[in-house]
Amino acid sequence: MVRGLGELESTIMDRMWSYRRPASVRDVLEDLRREREIAYTTVMTVMDKLHTKGLLRREAVGKAYIYRPVSSKEAYTADLMRESLARSGNQAATLVHFLERLTPEEADALEAALKVYPPKGRA
Amino acid sequence: MTVAAVLAAGLTIYALVAAVALPRLLGRASWTGRAPRLAIMVWQAACVSVVVSVLSAVFVLAVPAPVVGHGLAELFAQCAEVLAEGPGLTAATALVGVGVAGALVARLAWCAVAVLAGARAERRRHAEALTLLGRHDGALDAIVVDFDERLAYCVPGRQGKAVITTAALRDLSPDETAAVLAHERAHLRGRHHLVLAFGETFARAFPGMPLFERGRAELARLVELLADDLAARRHPRVLIASALVRLATGRAPAFTLGAGGESALARVRRLLAPAPPLGRGERVTGALAVGVLLAGPAVTGLAPGLASLLAHHCLEFLSF
Structure with a gap:
């Protein structure tokens, strides 16, 4: 093969x-x-x-x-993922992330928004 | 010549006003979220229209109307001598005009190549690393990477791939995962990276221009909304929203710094309480706006030439 x-x-x-x-x-x-x-x-x-x-x-x-x-698989992966996320911010045409980076406050606001519409039952 | 000067001034003023006013006008419009695809076209048309109106202004000034008229007449009637008889270009104005227009076009082309080639090289490097670190999951039709941060993204290109980490797979329900991957595949299928490259090119070529700066940000936002809508055709909106929330929360500091989050919150709200799509009338108006933005400056630039053509060559056409 x-x-x-x-x-x-x-x-x-x-x-x-x-x-x-x-x-x-x-x-x-x-x-x-x-x-x-x-x-x-x-x-x-x-x-x-x-x-x-x-x-x-x-x-x-x-x-x-x-x-x-040279480095562990975990470290190499972490580097790649961090780099990919950093790049999606300043050079958008390279990779398209599902979600850009968020501050914790924004993440909390997101969670609150979803609580009003729980996923179950409405789908 | 005075007509040409007035037209050139008009085109230049339009370019300046549009570069400042259009981003405010379009940026505030709420309909863009209801029709992201149309809004993407309007933003792109607005960017193109400013550049074309500057080019048209140069053209009107540098090339006397009779030359355009003769040129078109030549085209229609295939009459070569007409051009030789007519008044030629005035060397100085033509030179300046060609210089300005050439510099503008060259700058845009250079930046487009730099953006596209740079992104392509980066993507190739990333994809190469992914072949070492990830594995293709046939059922998901995505690359799965062992990693304990919840991430999902796509690597665009000819052989575009959706990528998702094991942490994301662990925390998302299978239905949510399917919704996320549908969103990513919508990016890939729609070649959204080219829309992003368009915005990047204009913003990089002419830094500080409000229209282009705002355009880049809006195009990035609209592309996400469009992918959400396309994913929502097959997946419940609430699942896309809950996947967004699950991927957004509980990230390590290195992955939570930076801006850009407002759009995520707006996306969730929009997914949960969608506004009705635009009516037919509004869509037609939008399409007309795209047409006017694209064709307006060019037609204005050619107007004196067309007038000259009609004034001097109509009889020739009639005699055929």
Whole structure:
């Protein structure tokens, strides 16, 4: 089954995030081979690309590199989501949020407005 | 020439007055919330009309009427010599006119490209990160991201995607989730990001102009109202409203700072107590306004040329 490089990147990042310890190309390869046929060079290429993209950091141990994620999946997600929300405010054409940011007072006012019309029964 | 000067002055005065008065007039109008699609068209037409009226003013001054008349006559009668016989452009005025018009158009085009290309690059970067962090949920037809803030948004573009976080899925009922995603898909299907890019382009090209500044904000607001209305065709309005409230409340500080919330409250009120849609008469009036805003300045700019055409070339046409 041919899969896109993007999907392989995603799979490898998920593995790297799940290990919670550094891993070599060989480690990842053996892990992936439990589920599919895959060449060493393919995994190496993708991990090198993830390193170039700034998602993995690596250090040389002997002849090979040992890789680890630059940040946790949670931190990376938080950065992306915060960025997406910030951008929707000043560069609206990029992403369209269901809801812009609100102050707590505004959120309270919203809740009060809904209490007048409870969702049940009226739908 | 005096007619041209009067027309040019009129067009310029219109552009100046419209740039200041139109945002007040339109911004205060309550009908916009009852017909967001029409209101979007009126705002866009207003922005275009100001720019076109400046271009028309330049055109009227720089290009003497007989030239336009001959030009059109040439077009109709395919008579090449007519132009050579007529009085040519006066070099100086034409140069200034072309300079002003060119600068105006170039500025708009430059900003449009910058806005569109910038947004596109950002979206591509975001979508790339989403392929690592999110997973496509076939049943929802949306990207689900593991994250403990309640967020829903869309990444527009050729392969637009709706995105929703696990926290939002946890706190919304399935019906509310469907309503939220319908709202996002309405943005995607309607290519609303292009409407937003339009507003962004004009506001960025001519900063400080009340019409364009207000236009950008109004277009952003109206696009949300339109998406609410489109989602409400298939989902109860009260569910969209309750989803809005649930997504709005209880957010972490980093996600609650900033302005823009008034429109959310207005959206909830509007969803819960919708005003009747515009009647046919009001819609026709709105459509006429769009037509006048778009065609008025251009027709005014061409008027001396058309008059000249009729005065000098009618007989030629009749003799054919």
